[in-house]
Amino acid sequence: MSILSISNLSKSYKKQKVLNRISLTIDTPGIWALVGPNGVGKTTFLNVLTNLIPADSGDVELLGNSNKSFQVFKEIAYLQDNTILFDYLTGYDHLKYLCDIHKLSKKRVPEVAGYVGMENYLKKTVGSYSLGMKQHLLLAMAMVNKPKLIFLDEPLNGLDPTSAILIRKILLELAEQGTTIILSSHNLAEIDRVTKRILFLKNGKLIEVDMNDHELVNYHLVLSEPSKAITILNEKGFQVEELDNGIKVRLQNQSLNNLIDSIKEHAIEIVDIQKVISGSEKLYESLYEV
Numbered sequence: 001m002s003i004l005s006i007s008n009l010s011k012s013y014k015k016q017k018v019l020n021r022i023s024l025t026i027d028t029p030g031i032w033a034l035v036g037p038n039g040v041g042k043t044t045f046l047n048v049l050t051n052l053i054p055a056d057s058g059d060v061e062l063l064g065n066s067n068k069s070f071q072v073f074k075e076i077a078y079l080q081d082n083t084i085l086f087d088y089l090t091g092y093d094h095l096k097y098l099c100d101i102h103k104l105s106k107k108r109v110p111e112v113a114g115y116v117g118m119e120n121y122l123k124k125t126v127g128s129y130s131l132g133m134k135q136h137l138l139l140a141m142a143m144v145n146k147p148k149l150i151f152l153d154e155p156l157n158g159l160d161p162t163s164a165i166l167i168r169k170i171l172l173e174l175a176e177q178g179t180t181i182i183l184s185s186h187n188l189a190e191i192d193r194v195t196k197r198i199l200f201l202k203n204g205k206l207i208e209v210d211m212n213d214h215e216l217v218n219y220h221l222v223l224s225e226p227s228k229a230i231t232i233l234n235e236k237g238f239q240v241e242e243l244d245n246g247i248k249v250r251l252q253n254q255s256l257n258n259l260i261d262s263i264k265e266h267a268i269e270i271v272d273i274q275k276v277i278s279g280s281e282k283l284y285e286s287l288y289e290v
């Protein structure tokens with residue numbers, strides 16, 4: 001049984017084709033990032049997958065059941081944006097309501113609130129919440145029924161570093177426990193921290209990428225004589241670029257030891273050396289011609 005199986009999924013708004021015969025299968029648990037520029041169709045895609053809005057054509061199966069079956073909603077969760085929250089209700093009310101729907105004990109409320117660190121404001125009305133506090137509540141709501149598959153639309157929006165770190169830890173923990181998370185986000189640096197698997201949405205199609213195949217490793221070096229080093233390294237076939245405060249080298253067939261030895265044998269001092277991995281932002285730039 002696949003965790004997620006999509007075949008020939010299409011959705012248009014009037015003449016605008018947002019999803020164009022998309023097919024995708026996910027068989028292994030983990031985190032999958034959904035990425036694309038504003039207005040490309042990420043929210044539409046998540047809404048169609050969870051059957052909040054109907055597709056024009058195509059089929060979706062979540063955890064082996066059609067996304068139109070009632071069973072699916074016991075096992076999945078969809079964290080939408082905070083417009084689904086009610087200002088005059090407390091965080092507790094929201095979580096208790098979901099426990100009732102899922103026929104779970106209300107003991108699950110403090111459990112899940114504690115998990116996302118919102119015990120202090122659980123009993124306050126949502127109207128008094130900051131953006132980050134609302135994001136915590138939404139994540140807690142998504143976790144109430146211990147779902148095996150979670151769709152998250154921009155869960156990192158408006159979070160301070162403390163909250164972003166906490167949510168990252170929670171996502172990684174859930175993934176480790178076997179949950180599959182489809183995470184729509186514009187925060188590419190954060191995505192690189194949680195997953196190598198990215199679904200880029202472009203022109204109505206998904207481009208599935210394993211970042212392990214696309215990462216570029218460069219070394220940034222601060223040197224006593226950068227110009228001399230550039231000449232020497234170029235002669236030896238290294239791919240070198242000048243930086244404001246040093247040089248950048250991309251290794252191809254050479255090892256890091258080759259690089260260091262080549263510099264040292266000309267008595268050039270290496271003041272600093274850093275490994276820099278270029279992640280999804282580079283790929284995003286080339287895919288969307290930024």
Ligand SMILES: Nc1ncnc2c1ncn2[C@@H]1O[C@H](COP(=O)(O)OP(=O)(O)OP(=O)(O)O)[C@@H](O)[C@H]1O
Binds near residue numbers: 013036040044
């Ligand atoms: N109900 C609707 N009626 C008509 N057009 C819509 C509707 N909902 C979305 N659209 C259009 O569909 C396109 C995709 O919108 P969507 O919200 O799915 O994009 P997104 O990738 O989630 O954007 P963002 O990153 O800004 O949240 C946009 O051009 C949008 O204007």
